Each structure stands twice: as structure tokens, then as C-alpha cells.
Amino acid sequence: MSFSISGKTAVVTGAANGVGLAIGRHFVGKGANVVFVDMDEKALCHEMGEEAKKEENVRVFAGDLRKKLTIANLLSTTIDAFERVDILINAARQVMTTDPLDPEDNSVEELLQQNTLTAMRVSQAVARKMIKQAGDGTPDGPIGSIVNLSSIAARRTHPDLLAYSVSSAALDQMTRSMAVSLAPKGIRVNAVAFGSVMSASLKGSLKDQDDAREAIVENTPLNRIASAGEVSDAVQYLASDASSFVTGQIITVDGGRTLIDPADVAVH
Template sequence: MSLSITGKTAIVTGAANGVGLAIARHFLAQGANVMFADRDEEGLATEVGAAQTEDGATARYFAGDLRERLTVANLLSATLDAFDRVDVLVNASRQIMVTDPLDPEDGSVSALLEQNLMTPLRLSQAVANRMIAQAEADGDDEGMIGAIINVGSIAGRRTQPELLAYSVSAAALDQATRSLAVSLAAKRIRVNGLAVGSVMSANLKSRLKEVEGLRQDIIDATPMGRIAAPAELAEAVQFLASDAAGFMTGQILTVDGGRTLIDPVVQPAY
């Protein structure tokens, strides 16, 4: 089976910076048509414009708050206007918040469930329905018709009280991935996820400046002894989007430098 995604059309969320941007750039370089989606319109315009690669793949961008249902519909419409179809959805937008587990007024759990679970779930539902409709219109009744990849976190498997909200939302996204995979398998749509460890996202860059010793704590907790670059996740996502993963669905691929293989007494956040 081929790893090629040439000619496929992908929506990548969180694509103005960090992990989402790295995935979107990689897909574009691999010959896919890519809709970069994010709230940061200035960042999107800077990164994308109307970029054209040598092999003809095209980038477009869409700016909006995908927590709003109408914005989800508008993103899908914009993608269809630009490319006529959608074959791959990468839900790469994530938000991290520190939680006070003993504060009843702390709203981080509801906020992150909305951002990290409900937003990718609604977009996945909208895109899946479009994939089904376009397959019917094309008379395509053999093989897989689409792939959805959810970028989550190993926090969903760890116990870190200060990241209660993030951990709960990550675990919920993993379960949503598995549930959607079963629901959509008969529709010939694969749904998989990534559980990532410490990756040099915009959020982590900020935390490393704020928290003394955090970088070394992360390195010490990671058997491979370093923090991942965002681009390192992109090829894993490409694999899940490609025909090479054609018999994989409902799987959470761990990309964490071995961090979940050990259990240090002091486990650094992020």
C-alpha cells in the first residue's frame, strides 16, 4: 500500500502555528490540496496566502472560531468551493489550560471539553456526511472514501491533577475516535488518532519560558531525551491518512519518545 496523499484534499485545523501548521505544510509538500483552518487569520495569511506547489497542489485558508456550529458549516463550504471535495480531516487544534482541582468556580473542564472534544466531533460529523455524499455522487462503492485523524495527547492516559481539564478532554477525544471509527467503518471512513507527548508547540514554547527547569524535567521524563519537533508528527499523520493504513481504524498511535513506557515519581506537565 502507498503512503501517497497526492491529489487528496485535506482540512487541517490549528494550522496557523505549531503542530497543525507542520502537518498542513507537510501535506502540501506531499501533493495534497490543503485547507489551513484556524482562528488566527493574520497567522494564516502570513503562512499560506494562496501558495502553489510545483506539483499543482494548492493551499487555501479559512479563519474562524470552530466552536461555533455555523463556522463549521462555513469551513466545509469554503473547502468545497476551493477544491470540490474533501478526503481527509485532521483535527489538530488543541488547547491546554492549568486546572485548580479544588476550585468549584474553575471553568477549565467545560472550556476544554468544548474546544478539544466537541469542536473536532462536530467537524468530523460534518465532514463524514460530506464524504458519504460525494462517494454516492461519484458512484464510488468500493474501497475507503475518507480518513479522519484526531491529534490528542498522552495526558489522556496519565494522572496530572494540574492538567485535569486537558487530561479529561484528551481521554474523551480518544474515546470519540474509537466510537466514530466503529460507527463510520461501514460507511468506509477510517478514524484514527495520535496521542502525542511533549512537542514544541507554541504553548509549550511559552511554558518553557515561564517555568524554570521544565525543559529538563521533560527531557528526564522522556526515554529519547528530547522534545519532539512539530514536523515529526506530520509523517505519522500522513501514514494514517494514506492507503498504507487502509485496514487501521479506531487506533490511537502513540508518538511520545517512549514517555508512557516509564512512570517517574515526578511527572512534569506538558
């Protein structure tokens, strides 16, 4: 099977910065038609506005995907530009800290809405379009691929990341459930769960924080922080026909970080 995504049309959310932007650019470089989607119109146009004007296989779409009308407009924009949609990358993610003892803390509700429910609604809309464009009958093979971006926070516990961990775990289960539901229609649903990736946002967070950077590296068996390209490669695999018999899987890209017992004591 080929890892090629050339000629396919991909919608990438959360594509104004970070890993989402890296995935979108990676896909463009591999010959895919890509719609870069983000709520932050200014950042999106700054990063991809000129490319959208010059490159036939690039479009940008700004809007709040928590709104159903925005999702419908996104699909219309995609079909008008490229006539079909083959791949959806749900890369829009938000991280917030949580005070578990504060009854006024709404971070769990906010992140479930942003990181999980919005991804589900966009996936539902795109899946319906994939099914419609495939026509009647039972498909002989995959007709589309949905890839969710998750986090190792779904399996690890950090005292300040309750909401992010809960929304990531919910996204993983949503991935599995939708994979089973959509399999008879020929649509595969998978996720990539990653740890620390050296995006622009992480660089900013680690600036002048050598201890934090060293802590990440020391707790990663491969002894470094991932590049955004390494996540993009994993996403391409799941989006391509090379993974045609893979669905409902959460592929972990973390350099082995989730394999380590942080207590580092051989006593149980």
C-alpha cells in the same frame, strides 16, 4: 500500500501555529490540497496568507468552529476550491490549567467544548460530505480518513491539567466510537497522541526554564523532545492508504514517555 496523499484534499484545523501548521505544510509538501483552518485570522494569514495567494493547492479559512454555520461555510469553501474532501485533521487544541477545588473553574467545560465536541461536530459534517461524494452503495475500500490530535495526558495525571486530561481522554473514546460507527461507510477514524513537541509555543514556554526542559528529556526514554515533523509523519500514515485497514487506533508518539514509572522505585 502507498503513503502518498498527493492529489487528496485535506482540511487541517488549528493550523495557524504549532503542530497543526506543521502538518498542513507537510501535507502541502507531499502534494495534497490543504485548507488551513484557525480561529486566529491574523496568525493564520501571517503564516499562510502569501502561500494561499501563490499556491493553487493552499487555502486559508478563519472562523470559530464551535458555531455550526462556520462549519458549513468551511465545507463550502473546501468544495468550491477543490471539489471534494478526503482527509480531516482535527488539530485544534487548547491547554488550560485547572483548580480542582474551585467551583467557579470552568476549564473542564471549556476544553470539552473546544477539544472534543468541536472536533466531533466537524467530523460529523465532513463525514457526511465524504459519504455523499462517494455515491450510493457499499464502498469497496476507504473513502476518507479522519485523524484527531490527542495527548498522552489522556493516560497520565498532572495535578494542574485535569481539564486537558479529561478532554483528551474523551477525544480518544470519541475516536474509537466514531471509527466503529463510520466503518461501514468506508471512513477510517484514528488519533495521534503525542507528548512534548518542540513547536514555537513549547520553545516559548521553555525559554529560560532549563530545569523543565531537562525534566522532559530525562523522562523520555529516547532522551529528547520530538520535532513537529515526527508527528506529521505519523499523521500522514493514518491519512494515507498505507493504513487502509487501521481504524479506531490511538497511535502514541512520545519517545516512550508513557512507559516509565515516574516513581523510579522498584517497590510495589
